[in-house]
Amino acid sequence: MQVQNKIVIVTGSGSGIGAAAAKHFGRHGAKVVVSDIKEEKAKAVSEEIKNAGGEAIAISADVADYKEVKSLIKDTVGQFGRLDVMVNNAGIGPEHLYKTADHTLSDWDNVIAVNQTGVFYCMKLALRQMLEQGNGNIVNIASLAGLKASLNNLSYSASKFAVVGMTKSAALEYASKNIRINAVCPGYTESDLLSKLLNARPDMDEMLKRVIPMNRYGNVEEIAEAIVWLASDNTKFITGQTITLDGGTSL
Numbered sequence: 001m002q003v004q005n006k007i008v009i010v011t012g013s014g015s016g017i018g019a020a021a022a023k024h025f026g027r028h029g030a031k032v033v034v035s036d037i038k039e040e041k042a043k044a045v046s047e048e049i050k051n052a053g054g055e056a057i058a059i060s061a062d063v064a065d066y067k068e069v070k071s072l073i074k075d076t077v078g079q080f081g082r083l084d085v086m087v088n089n090a091g092i093g094p095e096h097l098y099k100t101a102d103h104t105l106s107d108w109d110n111v112i113a114v115n116q117t118g119v120f121y122c123m124k125l126a127l128r129q130m131l132e133q134g135n136g137n138i139v140n141i142a143s144l145a146g147l148k149a150s151l152n153n154l155s156y157s158a159s160k161f162a163v164v165g166m167t168k169s170a171a172l173e174y175a176s177k178n179i180r181i182n183a184v185c186p187g188y189t190e191s192d193l194l195s196k197l198l199n200a201r202p203d204m205d206e207m208l209k210r211v212i213p214m215n216r217y218g219n220v221e222e223i224a225e226a227i228v229w230l231a232s233d234n235t236k237f238i239t240g241q242t243i244t245l246d247g248g249t250s251l
């Protein structure tokens with residue numbers, strides 16, 4: 001995949017899909033900024049990339065904090081001189097799975113702050129740098145929940161529909177500026193996020209697998225493959241698109 005020497009930030013890459021994407025970028029010769037709210041996890045993934053012969057640094061940042069996102073991009077440009085790819089992956093789910101009338105205010109505020117406002121901050125500040133340098137590529141991690149209804153998950157659903165909307169609108173705004181913006185929409189994928197959901201509702205495991213035509217969850221490497229592909233020069237004419245990886249669930 002053509003990402004050699006590209007400077008790439010992956011938010012939330014201390015675990016799960018983000019960590020798999022960061023390592024995949026590293027294997028394909030990109031220079032990776034592993035970023036996470038949890039510094040130790042970011043450092044561990046960055047070390048793994050370096051031990052495998054790749055180039056990486058770790059920078060901790062909370063994507064819901066505008067100043068921290070600003071520093072993340074400033075420090076990246078300070079270290080590498082530019083920012084070619086911004087992968088907006090950091091995301092959380094609500095603590096409680098309640099229907100809308102009982103959805104807690106704290107779940108609403110937290111999920112929207114990270115999944116929606118965080119993506120806005122990262123896009124806004126990455127775009128400023130990309131406009132200045134005259135090129136750029138953004139890959140947002142939305143969800144099947146950003147394309148279809150979800151039960152008991154309103155804040156997450158709202159935030160992921162917003163990510164799809166922000167992807168398409170901003171892609172239109174910057175298509176003529178040599179900046180591409182796309183999203184991937186994973187279905188149920190094995191990660192800490194999914195484990196948390198299944199720990200809260202063990203009955204859902206059987207039910208979820210029944211609605212996935214391939215009868216299994218996705219794995220993080222499968223999602224990482226699509227992220228790196230969209231970020232690469234193999235996909236130069238693709239912008240404003242959502243790629244769904246869900247084992248057929250949306251069918």
Ligand SMILES: NC(=O)c1ccc[n+]([C@@H]2O[C@H](COP(=O)([O-])OP(=O)(O)OC[C@H]3O[C@@H](n4cnc5c(N)ncnc54)[C@H](O)[C@@H]3O)[C@@H](O)[C@H]2O)c1
Nearest residue numbers: 012014015016017037062063090091143188189191192193
């Ligand atoms: N796993 C799934 O089934 C699934 C399905 C669809 C979409 N997604 C999306 O994929 C993305 C990655 O999820 P995952 O499944 O790998 O989850 P995960 O919990 O394994 O990883 C999320 C990472 O984000 C970090 N993070 C959390 N809040 C942050 C913040 N404010 N700032 C920076 N980092 C923060 C966490 O520390 C963690 O390392 C999320 O946006 C999620 O909504 C996941």
